[in-house]
Amino acid sequence: MFADKTLSARAGKLAALVSALALVAGATAADARDKDKKRDKADETPVLAATPPGEAVFASTYKPYPGVATAIRGATVFDGKGGRIENGVVFMSGGKIIAVGGPDTPIPADIAVFDAPGKFVTPGIIDIHSHLGDYASPGVDAHSDGNEATSPTTPDVWAEHSVWPQDPGFARALANGGVTSLQILPGSANLMGGRSVTLKNVPARTMQGMKFPGAPYGLKMACGENPKRVYGSRGRMPSTRMGNLAVNRQTWLAAIDYANNKEAKRDLGKETLVGVLKGEILVHNHCYRADEMAVVMDMAKEMGYKVSTFHHAVESYKIGDLLRENDVCSAVWADWYGFKMESYDGILENAAFLQREGACVVIHSDDANDIQRLNQEARKAQKAGLRLGIDIPDAVAIQWITHNPAKAMGIDHLTGSLEEGKMADVVLWNGDPLSVYSRPEKVWIDGALMFDANDPKRRPVSDFELGQPGEGDVK
Amino acid sequence: MKRLLAMAASSLALAAAPALAQDVTITNARVVIGDGGAPIDGGTVVVRGGTVVYAGAASGAPATAGGSTIDAGGAWVTPGIFATLTSLGLADVSAVGDSNDIRAGGAPFSAALDASRAINPTSQHILVHRAAGITRAATTTQPTGSIFAGQGAIIDLDGDAQAVMQPRAFQMVALGEGGARLAGGSRTAAHTLLRAALREAQALVGKTGTPQTTEIAKGDDVMLSRFDAEALVPVVTGKQKLYVAVDRAADIRSVLALKQEFPALDMVLVGVTEGWLVANDIAAAGVPVIANGLDDLPESFEQLGATQSNAGRLARAGVKVAINAATMQDPRRLQQVAGNLVALTRIPGASGMEWGQAFAAISSVPAEISGMGGKAGVLKPGALGDVVLWDGDPLEVGSVPTRVYIGGVEQDLTNHQTRLRDRYKDLDESDLPKAYDW
Numbered sequence: 001m002f003a004d005k006t007l008s009a010r011a012g013k014l015a016a017l018v019s020a021l022a023l024v025a026g027a028t029a030a031d032a033r034d035k036d037k038k039r040d041k042a043d044e045t046p047v048l049a050a051t052p053p054g055e056a057v058f059a060s061t062y063k064p065y066p067g068v069a070t071a072i073r074g075a076t077v078f079d080g081k082g083g084r085i086e087n088g089v090v091f092m093s094g095g096k097i098i099a100v101g102g103p104d105t106p107i108p109a110d111i112a113v114f115d116a117p118g119k120f121v122t123p124g125i126i127d128i129h130s131h132l133g134d135y136a137s138p139g140v141d142a143h144s145d146g147n148e149a150t151s152p153t154t155p156d157v158w159a160e161h162s163v164w165p166q167d168p169g170f171a172r173a174l175a176n177g178g179v180t181s182l183q184i185l186p187g188s189a190n191l192m193g194g195r196s197v198t199l200k201n202v203p204a205r206t207m208q209g210m211k212f213p214g215a216p217y218g219l220k221m222a223c224g225e226n227p228k229r230v231y232g233s234r235g236r237m238p239s240t241r242m243g244n245l246a247v248n249r250q251t252w253l254a255a256i257d258y259a260n261n262k263e264a265k266r267d268l269g270k271e272t273l274v275g276v277l278k279g280e281i282l283v284h285n286h287c288y289r290a291d292e293m294a295v296v297m298d299m300a301k302e303m304g305y306k307v308s309t310f311h312h313a314v315e316s317y318k319i320g321d322l323l324r325e326n327d328v329c330s331a332v333w334a335d336w337y338g339f340k341m342e343s344y345d346g347i348l349e350n351a352a353f354l355q356r357e358g359a360c361v362v363i364h365s366d367d368a369n370d371i372q373r374l375n376q377e378a379r380k381a382q383k384a385g386l387r388l389g390i391d392i393p394d395a396v397a398i399q400w401i402t403h404n405p406a407k408a409m410g411i412d413h414l415t416g417s418l419e420e421g422k423m424a425d426v427v428l429w430n431g432d433p434l435s436v437y438s439r440p441e442k443v444w445i446d447g448a449l450m451f452d453a454n455d456p457k458r459r460p461v462s463d464f465e466l467g468q469p470g471e472g473d474v475k
Numbered sequence: 476m477k478r479l480l481a482m483a484a485s486s487l488a489l490a491a492a493p494a495l496a497q498d499v500t501i502t503n504a505r506v507v508i509g510d511g512g513a514p515i516d517g518g519t520v521v522v523r524g525g526t527v528v529y530a531g532a533a534s535g536a537p538a539t540a541g542g543s544t545i546d547a548g549g550a551w552v553t554p555g556i557f558a559t560l561t562s563l564g565l566a567d568v569s570a571v572g573d574s575n576d577i578r579a580g581g582a583p584f585s586a587a588l589d590a591s592r593a594i595n596p597t598s599q600h601i602l603v604h605r606a607a608g609i610t611r612a613a614t615t616t617q618p619t620g621s622i623f624a625g626q627g628a629i630i631d632l633d634g635d636a637q638a639v640m641q642p643r644a645f646q647m648v649a650l651g652e653g654g655a656r657l658a659g660g661s662r663t664a665a666h667t668l669l670r671a672a673l674r675e676a677q678a679l680v681g682k683t684g685t686p687q688t689t690e691i692a693k694g695d696d697v698m699l700s701r702f703d704a705e706a707l708v709p710v711v712t713g714k715q716k717l718y719v720a721v722d723r724a725a726d727i728r729s730v731l732a733l734k735q736e737f738p739a740l741d742m743v744l745v746g747v748t749e750g751w752l753v754a755n756d757i758a759a760a761g762v763p764v765i766a767n768g769l770d771d772l773p774e775s776f777e778q779l780g781a782t783q784s785n786a787g788r789l790a791r792a793g794v795k796v797a798i799n800a801a802t803m804q805d806p807r808r809l810q811q812v813a814g815n816l817v818a819l820t821r822i823p824g825a826s827g828m829e830w831g832q833a834f835a836a837i838s839s840v841p842a843e844i845s846g847m848g849g850k851a852g853v854l855k856p857g858a859l860g861d862v863v864l865w866d867g868d869p870l871e872v873g874s875v876p877t878r879v880y881i882g883g884v885e886q887d888l889t890n891h892q893t894r895l896r897d898r899y900k901d902l903d904e905s906d907l908p909k910a911y912d913w
Binding site: 344349369382 | 752775779780782783784814817818891
């Protein structure tokens, strides 16, 4: 059996070789014949051309699913931008938020109305830092697609080309966490890990079917221990933090030269970096230590780009003032600490101290489990501040996992808050979303009901789970 | 300066003072006994000589006889949380190899490894988790060079010189995918190695001196040294518990069947992601479970049936279930996981736990599994005086202890994290750098 396969593979290879030789021969003859002709037509359109840079490729094919005009009334509404409405109304139709307000907000007749006293409404939860699809479940080697750890700078790779839309983790994040949008980032082995992609958390057969229409790309960068460990252990640069910076700066300089050189051949990596320098691609920088973040912000100034967000950022609390002045967000965990040297100074008050300084706070997961409980993580971080007398209203803690990540990902004009005209990405919670005892009851994405805790069939089951133990279970 | 002097004096006092158990009466408390029951409002807890003498309704409390009295003002008062399984005291920073004693992959020993020899009672992780209300824990090395993890210990978190309460309390073995990989690439190898090891141990029962048995090796890798075989004697004779890490339903059945070959084995199942599929078998075998609490992803082919309802379904089938601290970010999330199990009781189709049962799954039940039944994780007369006062519902996210007693001794709740918190309460460096603010 196996021997046969080998033979047929070899036979195939031979056939390919023969036809390639034929092609070469043909091409040589053609070259000789058309030499003069080609010279004459040198200024005309080339025979072959890729889609020019800047035009959409791997474009989103996401289309909202059908929804019915729906109003939720009687619930406590957190609008995602720090607002709170008691006994509120959220009205959505045509995939958009139509109205959000108090009990007198008009609701048209003949639409679906959910009376939700004692329940809560928030915008769809957004995770700015996920690897779902790139490190899919099951976590076998064959699914390890998040780190192109073959060069310290790989700005040419795109996380979307690794996304496996059948990762069961997407459905868990929806049903248990109310997550409606998420950014998939390359890992942190490299200084420049590649482009991120933002997805709608709507199951699809293809990555393009989940791709968030109109979301800008991000560039994942990484400070500190990971790049220097991965490459230092192979005896190549960088092996130190100063090596990290040197490689980064040289790479930025090369990108600037590239941008200034009209004759340069296309370079996928440099196209990404030039996108950053032009402000079209947002930098998401994995960075734990405060002193390193300060160095990175100066590097950004030197090269002429802006850091959108420091991710993990366990020491952001030491430089909240600096982060505020530079208008850089910190995407943080509530309680991760001490698992590596650069996380040794993690404290529960990180987010609260940033809020105290007026710096931008995002709670992120970086984890297929924690993405299901971003609301709980936000509560932990909020409570740590409240204990010290830092006033963080519940509505602001919700903002950490809705509007703030949307802003840091460049999609706040589309989603992340309950405002007229925005995407109807809405979660109805069966209780206070900042309580451990509450869960999403219904989740709408672009006005379509994608999860309903009361309807066993209104939950996604990935291809992988079909016919396996626990198919369609509550999970 | 005055403040500095006062602080210096108090830290000297702390260092010099022996850990003296205080007699303390806590009144006006929302008392959680930890045995699965509902909280008792307006309750009283009395601790004398380091031991609980009363916990319950105020009306039944003994007359106050000296010691201090604390009016809890209606606050929650619970037994200390019992964390199992952990690596508390075995590593400072897990990714810093020199600080990490959790894995000994380069050693020729496995079952003979003894965590009690390496516990650092003042590890920051112990101090941080004590401040989170964990007062006792099972701590162990992890299987790395062979399928056996080594012998875990039961520790307290009071930071004094005597962290280890019960050395060599249990042995752990990895079966399933993890064990298969360590044994050479197949579950069959793991099962064969386990049986071979237990038979070697049987041959050593009653013998003393240098163990006389063959070494099991593969190339240069020792799979079972003579000393490992000796360490398994108490396992095969049922004197030491055998924790078996296993997830797939079929693997759980295979493990339960081990009792037929080795009837004395005193087993505990750990992980047990697909336990709900064989809940009745586990219940019938009377084997307790330390279950991964919220794992709901098919992270591997032995966890295809993963669901957050696992623990609840096991409990409903009559299995004794504790929540495993090992798979969470860190053990202080035990409360959060227990709270989530309560949340599941409101989800159609899901199985969770009522509040009291969920709390017991992180207090009295893990204590019982650890051989500390009636002594830890519970506020009953005769139990160790591990008492925690909380600033809110202890299973609600964000709630933290306001006071922690271990064996009747009130604990210092400061640690590296609280010191950083205090330093960075503001960013004011107008007079001196932050380095002078301590």
